[in-house]
Amino acid sequence: MTDDIDWEILDRYFSGQCTPEQAGRIDRWAAEPARAELLASARATWEATGVVPRRFDVDLAWAAVHRRMGAGAGAAAAAPSTVGIPIPRATPVRFALPRNRGFQYAAAAAAAVLLLAAGAVSLGVIGRRENAAVHAAAPREYLTRPAQRADFHLKDGTHVLLGVASRLVVPSGFGKADREVFLEGEAYFDVRHDAASKFLVHTATAVTEDIGTAFVVRAYPADSGAQVAVAEGRVVLHSGTAPDGHGTLLSRGQVGKTDRGGPVSVLDAGDLAPYLGWTEGRLVFKDAPLREALPRLSRWFDLDFTLSDSSLGSRRLTASLGDQPTPEMLDLLALSLGVRLERRGDRVTLYARPVAR
Secondary structure (H helix, E strand, O other), X not given: OOOOOOHXXXXXXXXXXXXXXXXXXXHHHOOOHHHHHHHXXXXXXXXXXXXXXXXXXXXXXXXHHHHHHHOOHHHOOOOOOOXXXXXXXXXXXXXXXXXXXXXXXXXXXXXXXXXXXXXXXXXXXXXXXXXXXXXXXXXXXXXXXXXXXXXXXXXXXXXXXXXXXXXXXXXXXXOOOOEEEEEEEEEEEEOOOOOOOOEEEEOOOEEEEEOOOEEEEEEOOOOOOOEEEEEEOEEEEEEOOOOOOOOXXXXXXXXXXXXXXXXXXXXXXXXXXXHHHXXXXXXXXXXXXXXXXXHHHHHHHOOEXXXXXXXXXXXXXXXXXXXXXXXXXXXXXXXXXXXXXXXXXXXXXXXXXXXXX
16 A cells, blocks of 8 residues: 555545445555544544536645645644634635636635644634634635635535635634624625524624525725625624624615724625626726726726826726627726736836827
């Protein structure tokens, strides 16, 4: 028996689809304690994220887990803290996700991050509030990069679409009492409602509480607050880092916004495409100020959009951008905004068009 194993067979092994000979080979390989620990960690990741589709590079993903386990507990290090989202003292293994341009959601296992650390892990929460029930094991962390999204289910059946350049942290005690998750970025939640177990989405400035709902939460680190758009049902939006019993009720078609420390404002949006379009592969703007649109464009297309003149930021953008080739997308932007675009590598600069004489 060699030190290596065919990691692709693990998918069939965990789903009970491999041959007896393959199962026996894996069982013999895992007879050593260190390998048994690796196999248990791999199974835990598989069970949390579902069967790996064949379009996902299984060999690459499981090899990454294997290498990380082989590095030993001494490799664990403190992750950088950002806007108060819970950060475990562990180094995550990030799996690559397909780019947005194909608009194919990533396999759940591709988005899953296996957090490996020695000993107990202490979990901090937003606003320095500690969750005493969750401290013995590492949380799960789902990550996407610019121009990448992910599609997966939590263990309670809740469906999650994780937006571009986003991070979702799910504590190890998820579902033991309340179901709490922590978000940096943007995500769509179709919640499996349970009256006995609240579903709470924490961001740096707000908490969104499900009441039998499908909704989008957007709260990137650079944003001044959180934004919640309700696709179905109702939610309660709390301004602050913990539910206070005085939240604002939002119903289908409404959008709630919070500023840092400020009250909740409510908009009857009518058309939710600017908030929900990304879940269907479209980035939609409706009379949006360009200074607010540029960060979304940069994350969505993984390009660095900049203005040659800050006065251009007040121009309004109305557009629906899908999977068209980048040059075509840039032409559409230029036409919609009445500007000239200059691209150098990943940097796109917007210039005012000269006035015709």
